[in-house]
Amino acid sequence: MEVNMQINQGWQQDSFGEVQHELWEKMKTTYCATPNVDSRNLMKVCLDGKDPNFSARIYTMYAEEPMWVQNVNALLLQMDYFLEVLQYPMSDTARRNFSNLPVQESRRAEELELPKYALSCDMGKTATFIIKVLYRQNSTWQGIVWWLERKQQQTFRSALELLYLMYNAANASEEDAQAALIFD
16 A cells, blocks of 8 residues: 555656656556556556557456457547446546437446455557546546557547547557667
8 A cells, every 4th residue: 555655646747747757667566566556547558569460458456357348439538437337436427329219317336335356467469548537627638648668658638638648658669768778
């Protein structure tokens, strides 16, 4: 629990600055070792391929096995479904649809009594991200994404911007990786 507190405090202190190497190492090991990291909506996305033929695994603390997806649409829909079931963070807009059927209300995660598991230590073949959605405003997401291989973090203002960041990371060349190491 002490390590979790250090990591959470480190993220808050370094959220817009450079994150220390040891903090990243702790993050990589702690998220696969402890089930309670004080973040209900944390998702780990492991990309296994490059666009257009990629697959991904989505790990959460509420499922023992990953959710497998084969394209970007399924990735977004699964992540959105997870946030909707969890009802955290709470959405500021009601979900709309074209049918006359009423939108089913989700129950809060506390009511569901979901089990908590440790996030997997698995890494993606192409890239690995930890995603924390902080807000769901204006029918999209805002939050922080950590790219584990490069030890970089970035805030995102929409789900589309998150996709651009992940796409950029998955298609980064080795020359980009070497240039990034020079400035770290």
